[in-house]
Amino acid sequence: xxxxxxxxxxxxxxxxxxxxxxxxxxxVLTFLEEYVSxxxxxxVFVRTDDPETIEYIRRRAIELGEEKPLxxxxxxxxxxxxKDQARDKENTxxxxxxxxxxxxxxxxxxxxxxxxxxxxxxxxxxxxKEAYVLFMGxxxxxxxxxLYAVQLTDSAYVAHSxxxxxxxxxxxxxxxxxxxxxxFVHSAGELDERNxxxxxxxxxxxxxxxxxxxxxxxxxYAGNTVGLKKLALRLAIRRADREGWLAEHMFLMGxxxxxxxxxxxxxxxxSACGKTSTCMVxxxxxxxxxxxxxxxxxxxxxxxxxxxxxFGIIRDxxxxxDPLIWKVLTSPGEVIFSNVLxxxxxxxxxxxxxxxxxxxxxxxxxxxxxxxxxxxKEIPYAHPNARYTIRLSSLENCDCRALEARxxxxxxxxxxxxxxxxxxxxxxxxxxxxxxxxxIGAALESETTAATLGAVGVRKFNPMANLDFLSIPIGRYxxxxxxxxxxxxxxxxxxxxxxxxxxxxxxxxxxxxxxxVWLKWMAGRVKGYFSAFATPIGYFPYYxxxxxxxxxxxxxxxxxxxxxxxxxxxxxxxxxxINRMLExxxxxxxxxxxxxxxxxxxxxxxxxxxxxxxxxxxxxxVLMEKFAPNCCK
Ligand code: SPV
Ligand code: MN
Numbered sequence: 001x002x003x004x005x006x007x008x009x010x011x012x013x014x015x016x017x018x019x020x021x022x023x024x025x026x027x028v029l030t031f032l033e034e035y036v037s038x039x040x041x042x043x044v045f046v047r048t049d050d051p052e053t054i055e056y057i058r059r060r061a062i063e064l065g066e067e068k069p070l071x072x073x074x075x076x077x078x079x080x081x082x083k084d085q086a087r088d089k090e091n092t093x094x095x096x097x098x099x100x101x102x103x104x105x106x107x108x109x110x111x112x113x114x115x116x117x118x119x120x121x122x123x124x125x126x127x128x129k130e131a132y133v134l135f136m137g138x139x140x141x142x143x144x145x146x147l148y149a150v151q152l153t154d155s156a157y158v159a160h161s162x163x164x165x166x167x168x169x170x171x172x173x174x175x176x177x178x179x180x181x182x183x184f185v186h187s188a189g190e191l192d193e194r195n196x197x198x199x200x201x202x203x204x205x206x207x208x209x210x211x212x213x214x215x216x217x218x219x220x221y222a223g224n225t226v227g228l229k230k231l232a233l234r235l236a237i238r239r240a241d242r243e244g245w246l247a248e249h250m251f252l253m254g255x256x257x258x259x260x261x262x263x264x265x266x267x268x269x270x271s272a273c274g275k276t277s278t279c280m281v282x283x284x285x286x287x288x289x290x291x292x293x294x295x296x297x298x299x300x301x302x303x304x305x306x307x308x309x310x311f312g313i314i315r316d317x318x319x320x321x322d323p324l325i326w327k328v329l330t331s332p333g334e335v336i337f338s339n340v341l342x343x344x345x346x347x348x349x350x351x352x353x354x355x356x357x358x359x360x361x362x363x364x365x366x367x368x369x370x371x372x373x374x375x376x377k378e379i380p381y382a383h384p385n386a387r388y389t390i391r392l393s394s395l396e397n398c399d400c401r402a403l404e405a406r407x408x409x410x411x412x413x414x415x416x417x418x419x420x421x422x423x424x425x426x427x428x429x430x431x432x433x434x435x436x437x438x439x440i441g442a443a444l445e446s447e448t449t450a451a452t453l454g455a456v457g458v459r460k461f462n463p464m465a466n467l468d469f470l471s472i473p474i475g476r477y478x479x480x481x482x483x484x485x486x487x488x489x490x491x492x493x494x495x496x497x498x499x500x501x502x503x504x505x506x507x508x509x510x511x512x513x514x515x516x517v518w519l520k521w522m523a524g525r526v527k528g529y530f531s532a533f534a535t536p537i538g539y540f541p542y543y544x545x546x547x548x549x550x551x552x553x554x555x556x557x558x559x560x561x562x563x564x565x566x567x568x569x570x571x572x573x574x575x576x577x578i579n580r581m582l583e584x585x586x587x588x589x590x591x592x593x594x595x596x597x598x599x600x601x602x603x604x605x606x607x608x609x610x611x612x613x614x615x616x617x618x619x620x621x622v623l624m625e626k627f628a629p630n631c632c633k
Contacts, residue, residue: 005029007037008044016046016133023135023174028150028181031213032133035152035185038119041126047134047159048170054163057132061156065195071345073332078157079363080221080339081196082373084203086385087223087230087468092205094234094471103473103589105461111208118206118215125154125187125217132159136228137169138182138236138293139304143406145293147236148173149182151227158186158225161336164389165309166228182212182235184227189218194365196220207234209471222311222338222387229311230469233291236306238471241480246294249466251275252305252409254285254399255523258552263526264402265519266292266303267415268465270446272385274417274499274515275465276312280325281516283553285399286392287409294411299489302408308393314340314386316351321512328394335390339363339383349382356381410490412526416464417497418446423573424498426510426566427518429525429532429539436494437481438599439537442474443581447500461584475585475592482595495522496538501566509566511556517549533624536606537574540567540620567620575607 008029009017020029036044045060047053061067067076094102095111102108109117131154139145148169153159173181192198203218214231216224223230236247250266257263264287269275276289288305289312295302312325314337319326329335329347340347343360359368364379371379392398402409414436418424423445430436442463461467463474470477485491497518501509521541524530532539543563550558582600585592610618614626 005033008033011036011041011044011131012046013043016044019046019048019170023170025173028173031150031183032152035122036131039122039126039131039152039154039185039187040124041129041131041154043130045130045132047132047163047168049168054168057156057159057163060130061160064156066155066157067160067336068342069345070337070342070347072330075335075337075347077337077340077342077347079194079196081192081194081200082364083200084197084219084221085339085363085383086221088203088205088219089468091203092224093207095206095208095210097210101473101589102471103475103591104587105467105474106470109206111210114206115208118204118217121189121202121204121217122185122187122215125189129154130156132156134159134162135168135170135173136162136166137172138166138228138232138306140404140406141167141169141172143304143408144297145295145304145408146172147182147232147239148176149184149228149232151184151186153184153186153225155186155188155220155225157220157336158222161222161226161311161389162228164334164336164391165226165307165311167308180212182214182227182232184214184216184231186216186225186227188220188225205231207231207471209235209238222389226311229291233469234471236293237466237469237477240293241472241476244480244484245296246481246484248292248294248464249290249469250292250414251279251289252287252292252303252402253279254287254402254409255519256284257523257527257529258520259527259529261523261527263412263523264303264409265413265415265522266294266411267417268441268444269417270419270444270462270465272313273419273446276310277322278415278417278515278519280322280397281519283516284519285397285402286395287399287402288392294484295408296484296488297407301411301485301488301492303411304405304408305403308403309389309391311387311389314349314388315384317349318351318353320353324395324397327396328390329388333390333394335388337386337388339386341367341381349386350380350384411492413493413495413522414441415495415497415522416441416444417499418444418462418465419500420445420498421447421500421502423570423577424496424501425540425569426499426501426514427495427497427521427541428535428537429522430494430496431534431538433485433491433494434482434595435538435599437478438596439578439603440494440496441481442478442585442596443577445577461580473589473591475590475596478596479593482593493526503565513554516553517546520549520553521545535569535623536571536603536610537569540623542624543620564619564621569610569618569620569623570616571607571611571614571618572616575604575611578604578607
């Protein structure tokens with residue numbers, strides 16, 4: 001045994017070696033031996049479930065300068081390099097075997113070529129560094145949802161983040177299911193004087209679906225490096241497709257009706273489109289903000305949060321709009337801030353409501369107002385994609401019982417929302433599951449934000465907010481959703497929401513807190529407390545119900561004029577959207593099932609008819625009178 005794993009054991013201290021031996025898993029040792037031999041760290045430290053092992057990693061992150069302590073106890077800051085501030089889509093690729101076709105929207109590279117390239121980059125990449133081995137769980141450990149993963153990384157910051165975000169699973173690993181575990185190999189590569197990855201031009205995130213290994217090199221940004229987050233999501237989507245469940249880019253939350261019921265919703269929104277702020281709204285409960293697994297159990301759809309923490313965007317987080325997050329971010333406890341501005345041990349971020357400091361330290365080093373980057377562009381004091389990493393249990397509104405429930409919670413509704421200035425209404429309900437999957441989830445589009453590299457404000461297609469993480473052709477992914485509920489006793493309702501609708505002058509038509517009203521309406525629909533009327537794109541709320549909810553929930557007057565502006569159906573824009581979708585999904589490489597194309601075509605025909613008889617924009621008062629009986633049905 002010792003001989004076979006010679007490199008690995010030689011680099012371990014006594015405790016780490018024992019931990020590996022006691023695991024009794026040759027598959028784990030074989031994997032670690034291979035990549036330790038390749039990456040050549042100076043030493044290897046194993047994180048078990050023992051709290052002392054995470055204490056060590058926290059300490060190392062500070063000793064190595066990957067994190068710096070801040071004024072408040074337990075708070076630290078981590079800076080990623082100036083060119084390493086978001087997920088790198090371009091250099092994130094699936095390794096595909098010859099003849100394998102994942103469709104046009106997925107970024108791929110030949111498996112042999114990709115493996116050779118990334119292994120070359122990883123060769124000796126950990127020299128002079130300590131490597132950390134973590135055994136972690138996705139979802140509550142020991143549950144029907146659990147998957148397990150091993151992470152090898154040379155970054156104590158990555159290891160620390162992973163611990164805040166995921167559950168330790170060393171013990172669970174001993175009895176993990178035979179189909180294996182996900183494996184992640186990460187090296188920040190050579191570091192510069194600020195401890196940042198020096199060779200970001202050679203940043204690579206390569207996903208090997210065959211062996212369920214993800215390689216990540218020359219990067220530190222958590223979205224590229226924390227294996228269990230978006231790297232595991234890609235592997236999980238593939239497994240879910242094989243096994244008939246769903247791995248989704250979705251929050252999980254508890255919503256209360258006015259009548260006192262509590263129902264659970266999942267929700268998918270592309271990055272920076274209101275996902276975290278929805279599941280954090282006042283009066284409701286968060287279970288998770290980013291990734292959910294959904295399975296069929298006892299004839300119902302149930303879901304768990306894959307994570308136990310939040311890696312959230314820290315922009316426009318202020319005491320008035322986000323009192324609960326604000327409290328965690330300003331009280332003692334474990335918090336990692338990243339890419340904020342730090343002045344005298346105090347972190348600042350965009351939209352925090354405080355006076356903007358004139359100088360401090362940020363992701364560019366010493367920062368002063370007016371500082372420019374190498375392209376002559378002014379460097380903001382805090383990055384718009386700055387983040388905080390916290391445990392969910394530190395939030396007062398966390399439904400921690402649901403978070404730890406091994407059987408998950410029953411999902412009553414699924415919400416899809418994008419950043420859409422001119423097409424969807426603020427809230428609407430699909431006619432049924434298939435209609436919702438196809439015309440809402442699979443048709444999700446969003447105007448781009450700072451969460452990924454590239455231009456901002458461009459409309460991008462993003463089915464189920466999961467496009468960046470899809471590891472199967474989009475049509476097959478949609479088909480898996482359609483089939484998922486077949487034969488179930490109870491099927492969740494699907495809603496579409498849009499918080500970013502604007503009028504013709506570019507003015508937002510809804511307020512920041514209106515989502516609280518939409519949630520109450522959706523919860524009421526689940527319970528059958530509100531009726532709704534049919535339109536060409538789904539069911540819309542009645543004015544009278546929203547008026548009562550606005551008064552009750554927000555103490556706000558809601559006029560017929562507000563309602564008409566928000567719930568007028570933009571027929572032409574919706575039709576354009578369906579045409580865009582038909583073009584994408586009709587591509588043979590998308591492998592779209594005929595039933596989905598048929599739903600799109602039907603919606604197109606209804607919208608065309610309405611366009612010809614009612615015009616480009618139709619008031620909800622006209623729709624509720626005319627649509628069902630007279631016009632387009
Ligand atoms: C997102 O961008 O969707 C995130 C952050 O949740 S990241 O980890 O970068 O994916
Ligand atoms: Mn996300």
